[in-house]
Amino acid sequence: MPIDHAVVSAPEWEQARLRLLEKEKALTRLRDELSRERRALPWERVDKTYVFDGPSGRETLADLFDGRSQLVVYYFMFPPEWDNGCKSCSWWADNFERNVVHLAHRDVTLAAVSHAPLAKLDAFRQRMGWTFKWVSGADGEFSRDYRASSRPETNASGEVIYNFVPTLCVFYRDADGGIYHTYSCYARGVEMLNAGYHYLDLVPKGRDEAGLSFPMAWLRHRDGYGER
DSSP: OOOOOOOOOHHHHHHHHHHHHHHHHHHHHHHHHHHHHHHTSOOEEOOSOOEEEETTEEEEHHHHTTTOSEEEEEEOOOOTTOSSOOHHHHHHHHHHGGGHHHHHTTTEEEEEEESSOHHHHHHHHHHHTOOSEEEEOTTOHHHHHTTSOOOHHHHHHTOOSOOOSSEEEEEEEOTTSOEEEEEEEEGGGGGGGOHHHHHHTTSTTTTOOTTSSSTTTTOOOTTSSOOO
């Protein structure tokens, strides 16, 4: 069934498009300004030693930089008791997977951290065809300190500032080895990584999630949709 929508002549369409273009340009300028302010945020020194279980054995946060000065860490929801990674986090991973090599050539390493044991992460990564580094932070210290998870007793006490998934954290490592936390974003703030949602925002039906039980109820793992 066609969408009930205004249909106009080519000149009328062009005038409407130009009116919208002015707003799009304003948004682009505002986004550039916001990005400058984001980069200008004060930094937080990382004094704690975080250790992860990775492909090469035990790895520290410093090791995750892989010789580069900038590190982006995506907290991927995959609890130890699960057999598969979170569907929404998997969609985000599908979106950033092929950017890893490009980021590496701009002095940026991208890695994912989850609570599940490394064997489960490796099996799921191979199933999905991903190549990015994915490490296990099974002790949960890293994810708790950067607000991606929390202990039940902390939740009960009301001490949690915020605890959102998905979570993205950015770090910088200087020439002397000092590590700094420069930025974090959560929940819908991480949508900037997801090209898929940006495509959906362009098409007539948009995200088309209003009638669902929750916004991403339609989502499946990339090998779970069947034929279309």
